[in-house]
Amino acid sequence: MAAGTTYLEAIRQGIWEEMERDPDVFVIGEDVGVYGGAFKVTAGMFEHFGDRRVVDTPISEEGIVGAAIGAGLMGLRPVAEMQFSDFISCGFDQIVNFAAKCHYRWNAAVPIVVRAPSGGGIHGGPFHSQNPEMWFVRTPGLKVVCPATPYDAKGLIKAAIRDNDPVIFFEHKALYRRVKEDIPDEDYTVPLGRAKVVREGKDLTIVTYGAMVWSALEAAEKLAEEGASIEVVDLRTLLPLDRDTVCDSVRKTSKVLLVHEDTRTGGMAGELAVSITERVFEYLDAPIVRVTAPDTPVPFSPPLEEAFLPNTEKVIEKARWLYRY
Amino acid sequence: MAAGTTYLEAIRQGIWEEMERDPDVFVIGEDVGVYGGAFKVTAGMFEHFGDRRVVDTPISEEGIVGAAIGAGLMGLRPVAEMQFSDFISCGFDQIVNFAAKCHYRWNAAVPIVVRAPSGGGIHGGPFHSQNPEMWFVRTPGLKVVCPATPYDAKGLIKAAIRDNDPVIFFEHKALYRRVKEDIPDEDYTVPLGRAKVVREGKDLTIVTYGAMVWSALEAAEKLAEEGASIEVVDLRTLLPLDRDTVCDSVRKTSKVLLVHEDTRTGGMAGELAVSITERVFEYLDAPIVRVTAPDTPVPFSPPLEEAFLPNTEKVIEKARWLYRY
Amino acid sequence: MGTVEAITPHEQTQTDEQAPLAHQCLYYMALMREAEDRIERKLYRQGKVLGGVYVGRGQEAIPVGTGLLAQPQDILLPSHRDMAVFFIRGVPVRRVIAQYMGRMGGLTRGRDGNMHMGDMRLGIVSIISALAATVPVASGVALALRYKGTGGVAFSYFGDGATSRGAWHEGVNFATVQKLPVVYICNNNQYAYSTPLELQMACANVADRGPAYNMPAEIVDGNDVFAVYEAAQRAIAHARSGRGPYLLECKTFRMTGHSAHDAAEYVPQSLFEEWAKLDPIERLEAKMLEHRWATREEIDRLRVDVVREVDEAVAWADASPCPDPVTLTEGVYETE
């Protein structure tokens, strides 16, 4: 049992263990080598695994993703790092048109992981704080992972590396050092595509993922004092989407609040809402509502960023409204 | 009254008239000059306006969008062409990070239009048939337009060119020469951000846009024979989204079917569904359901593509189910 | 522009040992010409082939002169005018025709069309439409080849226009920094769709881009299959020996429109006429006759055989079923 492992360290361990286990796994990206990555997720790997398995690249997101795809087609298992998820738009075509469509088109597996540190709350401003998951959730052929806990982060990065499809792995920067958890020493994975009920309840369901899982849990805790029994579903993987777990919960509680840190229009809440109305509309006792960031770039100045980000208070307010509905 | 003007010709006229009206309007893209564009939307412009206003570029989508942004910042009004909307992913960063965020960040207007021929039904296969609108609908700062008729196509391209914000203008390739309409000779625009009820009805609402408007209208026509009175809302602009018109219609009909040619997960139906449940949930008498393409790349072979694309029959089936619900 | 004047002359010493190679080259070039002609001029016009059709008429020496040098462990990333690469690598013509017709017999079983196909078992990576997208991918392929230590080389093919793309630059830059085993094979056919070279790049030759990456670059007469072959030998030897990438610019001309629907009215007729005289197949035949590597009859027989091979391929392809719509959603993921 590794006591008090951070989310960041859990990811680092996951990659490290997979590299030990399988010589085909390697790391590629900007400053991932000697420097150990902008967030130090790959710290020590260069010294341990050498420059053939920890490959520093020029500043070329399209080049990095393309190289990962090429190596993946050859049977290697590249773990590519985007220094910030904001720069994934620079390697976009390779992800959405090359990697995503290979298997469908010509049966060629592309077993790559693209790691992308995402999310706000670190005063990063418009270009170091985005949550770009929906660009990929709408792209068939990709898998999209957004872990919330150290346990899941490690289990999911390992599952992602072993998976034979292209996986976009969003790591929430604000969680990197903020959350800690005791995690097993033994090898384990968390399967892709399975949501998890992280808190049981019967009055309403909050569906969320990433950093917002913690706000949802806090909100549920607070509202328990008001008598509300809130269930919290952590999606963990956004694509493939575990609609069964979500709908099962809605069947039980009949009310649902959708929460994401991403901006509002075109966010994950939409896909969840339509999936719910399609499948379990008759169980609904209240409007499906959402708590999200507003439709703006992520602002830099702390008071603006604070107003921008969804948080426990905003979740409480909406959840209370829904509970009383 | 220009009799029987095609959708393609309507767009061409719209750009041409704006170029005549305003010397700051110019066209930029691959093969837009002497060749008149892959679809001939810019045919004749090079000869008429010259090489300073009809700029042929190297194969560089990022370069084209970037150049449009730079010229736009200088007060010109570039109309940039992506040869196919599928290649917009190559200029992605410039659109979603540069153009979309300028005004919010530093008050700089980016009055550009990026034209993108999109959609299937032309046997184009996975890379000449996509509907990538959701990448942009989820990106605050952009405007996204998807006209369905020649009248709207002309009015909207003119409005887009006059607009001071970056507009992504999706032209459905299957409509280019397929739909014709008599349109006024006089200058007119169609305002961005306003949906239109293109058929009135009281039993259920179909919300859609682009080529699917025609399938929805056909389906409504057919189902009228079965006694169903179907309202059809053509969104025309996806961002900003005219939620009022959609919700007004749902208030009236209490049932809603969402239709898009784009693939299912993460498609426009989601945003519509959550907007509807948030605002007019109590008016709903039936599940919100959707007709969309399945979550695959767009396949090439005609029988596969036909199975892939939503069409009148598929809309009828779901609409009938909803009508009888 | 529009001429082959800029080509560095190569001293070619023709010997009789080259006769078998000449036959091989002629076969593949003729096969590609015939298959593409059939697709573009028959099947497309008959409506049996739909969608975009891009052919390499007049450019056959490039995929043939390079592809024949590929070792089994090498990986090829052909572009959209390099059909012969598939034949050389063992893909039967019938499967290529079926691919164009959207049939189950095609390499993508109808999921994709035209040259958008590959097969990793044969060491061929499929292009996607976005030009130059395979160039960064070739770097990754070469990284893997080096890591596995098989001595393999990645063959990265593209046109002149594709070199304008950022993806091209990023791919080449990374491969040269890492000294990866990649051979870049550019077919400079003077046009990208309707765009002539001088609107595509300010430099006179694609090879002028080599120094930007500290990469050797060579210009070769792309309509002379032996010249291409010999230059490719140098290029491949360089890459295989661990000295990093090598750029081969093959000057040629696109003897058609951009695609089957394009009449290429923007190309001066004189250019077509000038380049018709440099047809790579005719030039090879002339050389074979001159050196007595083949008789007129042998060549004629070869051409007849090729026509028959394509006839049979078309028949086979036409009998191949279209994919069943119930399979539509299968295979989006390797692991569902």
Next chain:
Amino acid sequence: MGTVEAITPHEQTQTDEQAPLAHQCLYYMALMREAEDRIERKLYRQGKVLGGVYVGRGQEAIPVGTGLLAQPQDILLPSHRDMAVFFIRGVPVRRVIAQYMGRMGGLTRGRDGNMHMGDMRLGIVSIISALAATVPVASGVALALRYKGTGGVAFSYFGDGATSRGAWHEGVNFATVQKLPVVYICNNNQYAYSTPLELQMACANVADRGPAYNMPAEIVDGNDVFAVYEAAQRAIAHARSGRGPYLLECKTFRMTGHSAHDAAEYVPQSLFEEWAKLDPIERLEAKMLEHRWATREEIDRLRVDVVREVDEAVAWADASPCPDPVTLTEGVYETE
């Protein structure tokens, strides 16, 4: 690498007419040094500046030696280590400090931080984080300048690492094809974050990339403000006369970590020591004393004045309010 040996020596003829220019250069360089020091070493450590802080310590001669040559109609696209460009263009220090502090007084009124700012009225385009993204934008700016016929030139700034990006290639390629009035100003400070030049590019100099675009390229000692100034004169004259882009590679060194949180342990200490001897401000001061363009006292007074100017700027910025959260959603669009 790591030295200035590769720099083409320029014959500089210093005359007394240059004294006023020297004073101007010293003022802007010292002001940039002082403002950045204050931000990085005081305000950041005090927690008054948050987020990423990238400074141009040791590189001040580049924005100053080029920026002073900008005409009113020219448009500047500075990168993240070119603060002096803002001062030269008339942005008061206090507004730059307020920008870093996320205050209303900043150029983006708190919406963005650090060097992510611009003002079209002053002819400055804001960078975005994505490196080299302004390079294609500069082409569009230059298209507009040419179209308007104002004789203006676009100044496109970037680092060595940024040249690896596809956006850089696409921007430069288009500008050179169109012979647009652009001057490319590269600060080659030998590192991109932790990545040394040899892992960034296979060529020895960024200037080696010029021929790929048929573009003149010149290497200059980026720590000698007069050398930069003179080379920039040539570059700008070339671009302004309609002969197309010109690339100026300014060899320099990043005398800090990549950003305020980076201790740069990956940089050999000896490089810092070697380059410290080439400090552009000290070199300019020495030259001014040597040519008697200024006395020690005058220079000291200038430095004191600059400190006072920054003191006042910090006080002003600190008094500037943070943006009101109710304005959060305003201004996403120009036309709502």
